[in-house]
Amino acid sequence: MIRLQIDGQTVEVAEGTTVLQAAKQAGVHIPVLCDHPALTSFGSCRLCLVEVEGARTLQPSCTMPVSQNMVIRSKTPAVEATRKFILELIFSERNHFCPFCQLSGGDCELQNAALEHGMTHWPMQPNWNDFPVDASNTFLLLDHNRCILCRRCARACSELVGMDTLGFAERGSATMLTADLGEQWGMSTCISCGTCEQVCPTGAMVNRFSAYQGHKSQAEAVPTVCVGCGVGCQTVVYVRDNRVIRIDGDFDAELNAGVLCREGRFEALLEKGDRVSQPMVRKDGKLVPCSWDEALSAAAAGLKDQPAAWASLRLPAEALATMKALCDAVNAPVAMIEAGVTGPIPPKLGMKVEDKLGSKDGVLSTSEWRGSFTEVYNVHAGANFKAAQAYGLTKEINANGKKSALVALADEIPSEALLDAVKPVGKLVVLASYKSMLTELAEVVLPVATWMEQSGHYVSLTGTVQEGRQLVKPVETVRSSEAALAGLVEKMGCSVKADWQAVLA
Amino acid sequence: MSKPKVASDWLAGCAGCHMSLLDMDERIIQLAEMVDIRSTPITDLKEPDEEGVDVGVLEGGINNTTNEHVAKVMRKRCKILVAMGDCAVFGGVPAMRNLFTIEEALKRAYVETESTDSEGMIPQDEELCRPTKVRAVHEVVPVDIFLPGCPPSADQIFYVLSELAQGRIPEIKGDKLQWH
Ligand code: SF4
Ligand code: SF4
Ligand code: SF4
Ligand code: SF4
Numbered sequence: 001m002i003r004l005q006i007d008g009q010t011v012e013v014a015e016g017t018t019v020l021q022a023a024k025q026a027g028v029h030i031p032v033l034c035d036h037p038a039l040t041s042f043g044s045c046r047l048c049l050v051e052v053e054g055a056r057t058l059q060p061s062c063t064m065p066v067s068q069n070m071v072i073r074s075k076t077p078a079v080e081a082t083r084k085f086i087l088e089l090i091f092s093e094r095n096h097f098c099p100f101c102q103l104s105g106g107d108c109e110l111q112n113a114a115l116e117h118g119m120t121h122w123p124m125q126p127n128w129n130d131f132p133v134d135a136s137n138t139f140l141l142l143d144h145n146r147c148i149l150c151r152r153c154a155r156a157c158s159e160l161v162g163m164d165t166l167g168f169a170e171r172g173s174a175t176m177l178t179a180d181l182g183e184q185w186g187m188s189t190c191i192s193c194g195t196c197e198q199v200c201p202t203g204a205m206v207n208r209f210s211a212y213q214g215h216k217s218q219a220e221a222v223p224t225v226c227v228g229c230g231v232g233c234q235t236v237v238y239v240r241d242n243r244v245i246r247i248d249g250d251f252d253a254e255l256n257a258g259v260l261c262r263e264g265r266f267e268a269l270l271e272k273g274d275r276v277s278q279p280m281v282r283k284d285g286k287l288v289p290c291s292w293d294e295a296l297s298a299a300a301a302g303l304k305d306q307p308a309a310w311a312s313l314r315l316p317a318e319a320l321a322t323m324k325a326l327c328d329a330v331n332a333p334v335a336m337i338e339a340g341v342t343g344p345i346p347p348k349l350g351m352k353v354e355d356k357l358g359s360k361d362g363v364l365s366t367s368e369w370r371g372s373f374t375e376v377y378n379v380h381a382g383a384n385f386k387a388a389q390a391y392g393l394t395k396e397i398n399a400n401g402k403k404s405a406l407v408a409l410a411d412e413i414p415s416e417a418l419l420d421a422v423k424p425v426g427k428l429v430v431l432a433s434y435k436s437m438l439t440e441l442a443e444v445v446l447p448v449a450t451w452m453e454q455s456g457h458y459v460s461l462t463g464t465v466q467e468g469r470q471l472v473k474p475v476e477t478v479r480s481s482e483a484a485l486a487g488l489v490e491k492m493g494c495s496v497k498a499d500w501q502a503v504l505a
Numbered sequence: 506m507s508k509p510k511v512a513s514d515w516l517a518g519c520a521g522c523h524m525s526l527l528d529m530d531e532r533i534i535q536l537a538e539m540v541d542i543r544s545t546p547i548t549d550l551k552e553p554d555e556e557g558v559d560v561g562v563l564e565g566g567i568n569n570t571t572n573e574h575v576a577k578v579m580r581k582r583c584k585i586l587v588a589m590g591d592c593a594v595f596g597g598v599p600a601m602r603n604l605f606t607i608e609e610a611l612k613r614a615y616v617e618t619e620s621t622d623s624e625g626m627i628p629q630d631e632e633l634c635r636p637t638k639v640r641a642v643h644e645v646v647p648v649d650i651f652l653p654g655c656p657p658s659a660d661q662i663f664y665v666l667s668e669l670a671q672g673r674i675p676e677i678k679g680d681k682l683q684w685h
Contacts, residue, residue: 095604097591097595097596097597097598097600097601098591098655098684098685099591099597099598099655099684099685100598100601104684104685105683105685111684111685114684115682115683115684118677118678118682120594120651120652120653120677120682121588121594121595121641121643121648121651121653122595122641125595125596125640125641125644128603128604128638130604
């Protein structure tokens with residue numbers, strides 16, 4: 001152990017700890033811009049300079065390892081003045097007119113640092129150099145005018161994601177962030193995982209899906225789990241006024257450690273069509289709105305006749321267990337709705353999953369990506385594939401001779417294959433969040449929650465049972481799939497007791 | 506002792522800072538009791554007294570020769586000059602035009618805008634002031650107190666003016682400091 005003194009406090013830390021980490025352990029706040037706990041220290045912004053007794057000049061605490069009996073001072077007038085000067089230089093470099101910046105007002109680490117240092121103005125005005133904006137990426141915007149060249153993004157892309165898309169061209173004040181040696185970002189090897197944007201301290205990188213929806217700093221941060229595929233990444237979802245405004249990766253997550261993929265970070269926020277907001281039954285050939293009671297009675301009556309069933313793997317374990325128990329009671333085979341392929345998954349994340357599984361295990365594959373030297377991963381398993389397997393759902397069922405069908409589609413869009421499998425069966429009861437080709441065919445449609453409107457558990461491919469939290473409230477006529485299925489159980493008069501945990505244990 | 510005199514004016518801004526000043530609601534009466542409000546763009550007297558005022562407040566950046574003149578007059582006639590709002594402090598939104606030449610900006614404004622008819626032309630009258638690069642007030646005259654914000658809140662403005670009225674120099678930090 002190394003013993004040192006920081007601002008008069010004595011701390012003991014392990015060898016190899018940096019001064020910045022030691023300060024954090026001692027509860028001493030040192031401001032940073034380029035440093036990030038999940039990335040290797042780089043020492044480019046110099047905001048974390050401290051006085052080290054005996055050293056000739058101020059030293060960057062983020063890259064300096066502790067040594068025995070070191071004496072550190074982090075708040076002397078010289079340190080404060082230098083930090084302010086560094087901020088002044090950063091502000092004079094490019095364009096930081098905050099009123100028209102998306103991050104201004106709480107979410108920008110640069111602005112926050114300036115306010116923390118009591119900066120009321122810039123003694124040096126900016127250079128008035130015009131920098132380009134790269135708007136070629138479908139999910140992200142890159143405004144070089146706000147970039148402070150801290151390189152967090154490039155380190156994240158290489159260290160956490162494994163794509164190495166981002167880098168830097170030129171030197172000194174001509175330095176520019178580039179994708180693939182000067183390619184347009186949207187045409188580059190970028191897989192739009194958004195990890196770079198999550199770590200960017202300024203408004204240089206903007207998440208198009210969450211821009212101008214409200215600030216992270218003013219939203220509720222809810223830890224939950226992605227239901228985009230079986231990897232089961234842990235997320236932090238920002239919610240404001242019953243709306244999800246953005247999804248971040250959880251840096252504390254053991255498996256994904258801050259990283260997500262395009263599906264989990266961005267596409268999960270897409271509306272997949274018009275919502276089903278009321279229960280409906282078919283009368284004279286047309287679907288008409290009705291009460292839940294009427295819809296459940298019609299569904300129960302319809303399913304008396306030799307049913308077959310399909311369930312989405314985006315359903316929580318609770319709903320899947322209820323579905324299976326109900327189907328067992330009425331002697332209906334249940335198939336998993338095939339999830340399709342999710343990808344590209346960041347190579348480093350894919351590799352971790354493969355390592356844990358010991359092989360690709362029929363659920364992972366790799367493929368080339370836009371001429372990149374790195375192979376990306378693809379996942380061929382839905383979020384609750386493992387739970388569905390444990391409950392005895394099968395990939396395919398023989399629906400020959402079946403006369404009615406129960407499809408718990410939830411917030412999926414039905415594939416051609418599913419439509420082909422269900423069509424010949426006949427009387428169709430669908431639990432769906434969105435109107436689709438399948439709801440068009442149905443006799444009864446029950447409006448159910450999307451992933452963000454319900455809570456429940458998910459079993460990841462690597463076997464972790466994780467809780468998905470309800471993030472927003474649906475309209476009153478929409479129920480969770482679990483509640484809808486429980487209603488159906490009651491109407492059908494079967495005595496089933498579904499214990500989602502028992503089988504998984 | 507007579508009440509301290511306060512004068513204000515607006516330059517290249519949107520008037521939002523003065524609107525924010527008015528947004529202090531009934532506290533404006535309290536303020537009027539503490540200070541003698543002289544010239545402002547929203548009252549009849551338009552120029553600070555020649556004998557001088559104690560506090561001068563400027564909103565907006567400096568984007569032409571008239572603004573330069575107004576800022577210089579205010580500086581000369583006040584003891585303490587406050588730059589109020591992001592435009593006065595940094596250049597703010599108007600400063601976006603600094604990324605273009607003045608010719609480009611004028612052409613866009615007077616000739617190219619969608620609402621301009623075929624006669625669109627850049628005003629040339631010699632009586633008119635000359636546009637310049639947009640500058641923060643402190644690039645043209647020395648500023649004593651910087652109150653950033655787009656706009657600064659009524660609370661911040663009240664705090665600054667009431668401190669000055671009581672002969673204290675306001676400390677712009679913590680919840681009194683914002684840039685947006
Ligand atoms: S990146 Fe930060 S400092 Fe720069 S303009 Fe945006 S909010 Fe202001
Ligand atoms: S989105 Fe992901 S892959 Fe693309 S540049 Fe950022 S970190 Fe790299
Ligand atoms: S884009 Fe953001 S993270 Fe990347 S170097 Fe610029 S400021 Fe840093
Ligand atoms: S890898 Fe799967 S679980 Fe992770 S973010 Fe992507 S879709 Fe979600």
